[in-house]
Amino acid sequence: MARFHQDLWPIRYKPLEDELLSSWLVRLAHGHGLKVQSFCNMLYGNKRQIWNRDIDRLAPQWLLDDLKLHTGATQMQAEQTTLRIFDGVLVKHYREAGPLQWIQLMQMYHRKREGYGQQFCPICLQEDKVSYFRKTWRLAIKTMCLKHNCMLMDRCPQCDSAVSYHRIGMGQPNHVEFDPLSTCHECSFDLRAASAKPVKVYNEEAFDWLRRVVSDIDDFSAGKSVKIDLKEVSLFHHMTAMVSKERNRYHLGQHVADMVGADDYVPINTNRVALESYQCHVRNQYMQFAAWLLVDPQVRLHQACRARAIRHNFLLRDMKDPPAWYEDCVNNRIATRARPFFERRHKINLDSRADEIDLTY
Amino acid sequence: MTNIEATPSAKPKVKKTQSKQVSETKDQKSDLAHDLPYPHLNSVARDLMKESDAVRIRAIRQGSWLPLPHAKEAIERMEMLLDYPPVTRMPSLLLVGASFSGKSTILERFLSLHPPDVDPASEIMTCPVVMIDAPPRPDIADFYSRILDAIMAKYQSRAASYEKYSQIKLMFRQLGVKMLIIDEIHHLIAGSLNRQREFRNALKSLSNETKVCLVAAGIDEAYNAFNADPQMSSRFIPLKLPSWRTDQNTGILLATLQKRIPVKYPSDLDSPESLLTIVNRAEGSLGDIFDLVKEVAVAAIQSGEEKLSLKLIKGIDWVPPSRRKNYRPPL
Ligand SMILES: [Zn+2]
Ligand SMILES: [Zn+2]
Numbered sequence: 283m284a285r286f287h288q289d290l291w292p293i294r295y296k297p298l299e300d301e302l303l304s305s306w307l308v309r310l311a312h313g314h315g316l317k318v319q320s321f322c323n324m325l326y327g328n329k330r331q332i333w334n335r336d337i338d339r340l341a342p343q344w345l346l347d348d349l350k351l352h353t354g355a356t357q358m359q360a361e362q363t364t365l366r367i368f369d370g371v372l373v374k375h376y377r378e379a380g381p382l383q384w385i386q387l388m389q390m391y392h393r394k395r396e397g398y399g400q401q402f403c404p405i406c407l408q409e410d411k412v413s414y415f416r417k418t419w420r421l422a423i424k425t426m427c428l429k430h431n432c433m434l435m436d437r438c439p440q441c442d443s444a445v446s447y448h449r450i451g452m453g454q455p456n457h458v459e460f461d462p463l464s465t466c467h468e469c470s471f472d473l474r475a476a477s478a479k480p481v482k483v484y485n486e487e488a489f490d491w492l493r494r495v496v497s498d499i500d501d502f503s504a505g506k507s508v509k510i511d512l513k514e515v516s517l518f519h520h521m522t523a524m525v526s527k528e529r530n531r532y533h534l535g536q537h538v539a540d541m542v543g544a545d546d547y548v549p550i551n552t553n554r555v556a557l558e559s560y561q562c563h564v565r566n567q568y569m570q571f572a573a574w575l576l577v578d579p580q581v582r583l584h585q586a587c588r589a590r591a592i593r594h595n596f597l598l599r600d601m602k603d604p605p606a607w608y609e610d611c612v613n614n615r616i617a618t619r620a621r622p623f624f625e626r627r628h629k630i631n632l633d634s635r636a637d638e639i640d641l642t643y
Numbered sequence: 644m645t646n647i648e649a650t651p652s653a654k655p656k657v658k659k660t661q662s663k664q665v666s667e668t669k670d671q672k673s674d675l676a677h678d679l680p681y682p683h684l685n686s687v688a689r690d691l692m693k694e695s696d697a698v699r700i701r702a703i704r705q706g707s708w709l710p711l712p713h714a715k716e717a718i719e720r721m722e723m724l725l726d727y728p729p730v731t732r733m734p735s736l737l738l739v740g741a742s743f744s745g746k747s748t749i750l751e752r753f754l755s756l757h758p759p760d761v762d763p764a765s766e767i768m769t770c771p772v773v774m775i776d777a778p779p780r781p782d783i784a785d786f787y788s789r790i791l792d793a794i795m796a797k798y799q800s801r802a803a804s805y806e807k808y809s810q811i812k813l814m815f816r817q818l819g820v821k822m823l824i825i826d827e828i829h830h831l832i833a834g835s836l837n838r839q840r841e842f843r844n845a846l847k848s849l850s851n852e853t854k855v856c857l858v859a860a861g862i863d864e865a866y867n868a869f870n871a872d873p874q875m876s877s878r879f880i881p882l883k884l885p886s887w888r889t890d891q892n893t894g895i896l897l898a899t900l901q902k903r904i905p906v907k908y909p910s911d912l913d914s915p916e917s918l919l920t921i922v923n924r925a926e927g928s929l930g931d932i933f934d935l936v937k938e939v940a941v942a943a944i945q946s947g948e949e950k951l952s953l954k955l956i957k958g959i960d961w962v963p964p965s966r967r968k969n970y971r972p973p974l
Contacts, residue, residue: 290761292768292795292818313767313817314797315810324797354763459813 294353298414300504302338303346303363305415305463308448310353312460317451333448336388336399338420339365340378362505365420371502371510372423381556383519384423397559400445401434402464403427404476413464413474415447418503422558423515424496425566432478436562439476443468481566484542488574495573513605520601521572522565523557526550529596537591538571541582547571580611683909684902691905696944699905703940711929713884717749718756720882721858725757725771725822729854732878737828737869738860740884745929746860749884750774750824759818767817770794774824777861781834781842787811794818808849815853822856823849829861832868843872850878887927889919896932897921901951904940910951912936920956935961 293313297306311321322332325348332345341364350360361367365385369376372384381387386399401419406427418424419434426433437444449467451460464473483489495518502508525535528549539547547567550560557565575582587594597612598604681689691702720736727734740746751774759770775793778785787807791798796814798807814820831842850857859865859879870876887893894913901912911917925931939951939959948955 290763290768290795291797292759292770292814293766294763294768295766315813316797316799320799321797324799354765 398436438466440471735857828859829865907949
């Protein structure tokens, strides 16, 4: 008599494209008709608490191994669900606690997500056959959905709660068909019905540059082979942080705002808040400003120095390992042009659309 | 392994012509049987006589599928139910027969014809047929747990009945369950009349709400318990399995078996005394009758006696089913 495969669960969904571990796990639990907490308690007992931590970041190996075993997912599929894949790509030193470059903080407190670290695109959720959450939606560098040309959101528009799909069904018995993951755990608003806002473009060139960065990161996160240079993304992070803050009497952000004609710039006037916890539209503006500087750095950075918007030595300060071209550009004040942000994509362009781009760097 | 099977001719009709040809050639051979050695054997067994003892013993242990009309009918009826479109009141089958009359074997055979899919690449297991043993008492929570166990669902064992029930409905729909087989259904009699009624109602709701066909199997008392409820008796169509006592039925069975066992000399299987001994030792269990006869046949070859003699049947060291642990692995 044919027996069931001993280890396989009857419901063995595989991770969807770019799906987060937490999203996958909640879908699996709901597929079994269980709340995710009950499901995990049943499987891993009370000792191995999962939901009081940021599991997408922690992603313990035993959990991945277990899910792989029971769902028949491949090693690759399981590993791809964690934010660890950004180690050495967007993040310098991946660790379990403390801030991580470009990764939104969850600020877990007793299973409650206090921080607005989980963003989403309402139209993506709408178009999903089964609503699920993406890894890129946890990235501070991603503030907009390229597919739908809209800003991401990071909270329920009805009650302002942070997104916590793992709390769906809490206080309800295990039975039923749980609401889809797009449901606000607090007020049951369906995030698919949220109206997406268009992206405000301050400067076309800078915006295109940012779009390309986000597009590369989307591709990387979806498992496509894209080379992303950690030094370049770190520089971008550095530059975004610089435009976000006023240092003494130096107002780099305001300078860029004046240059691009933005009248809605407000700096973050504290050093204690990390870029990763800024609101989505604020981050988007700062990133567009930083992008504007990096599109033509040898001109715009020196122009900013001359305008006393920034002190020249701030440009390299706090940067541990800047890209060589940037160091050159700052130190020698010579006309080097910014190297392509992600070399590989430009190489592809070079092959396929050589006539469309300027190759004389 | 048990050795009762649906007859091969109960399988797809297309193959029928083929098997007919085969049986014709067999018949021609048996016409010439007088001139051949071992006239007490059928052609397959006769061919085996050319082989070594080891090969013969192996063939015996492997068992030849014996077409049993009642098993064939039960399986055909179940196939029909499995194909039944969802209607308000799904038809159900009640398989009634004495203990060890081969009910479980038929059910397991049917289950093995419709195994769940175990492809790790699929997102959801498809599982058309689910089989459980009824709980020893009509305890609905236990009943639900057994179903959830059978489909390997994760559930909280202490969860309330209605939670388990909801989970079953959700899982049945996802896994595409079409038939629930409940063996040992007579256990429900072990409860008070109230409990029995509750249990029957649970069966009805499950069938109505999930549109699965139920196949219940049990001893005669199950039939009476079901008939106490007109709704149940109209829904459950009974199918009675023959019992294996010292009667003509068993005599024919043994005579058929005898032709298939490759030993040199005609055996005593069809003598009234052998019949009595075998039925008593096997306690009327069909599977055990096969088992016992197989062991006797092996002993007949190993001892060189080459005959299933009454002496061997009486003397062989063999544990009757009542003294064995009634073991069946969980689905
Ligand atoms: Zn979108
Ligand atoms: Zn809400």
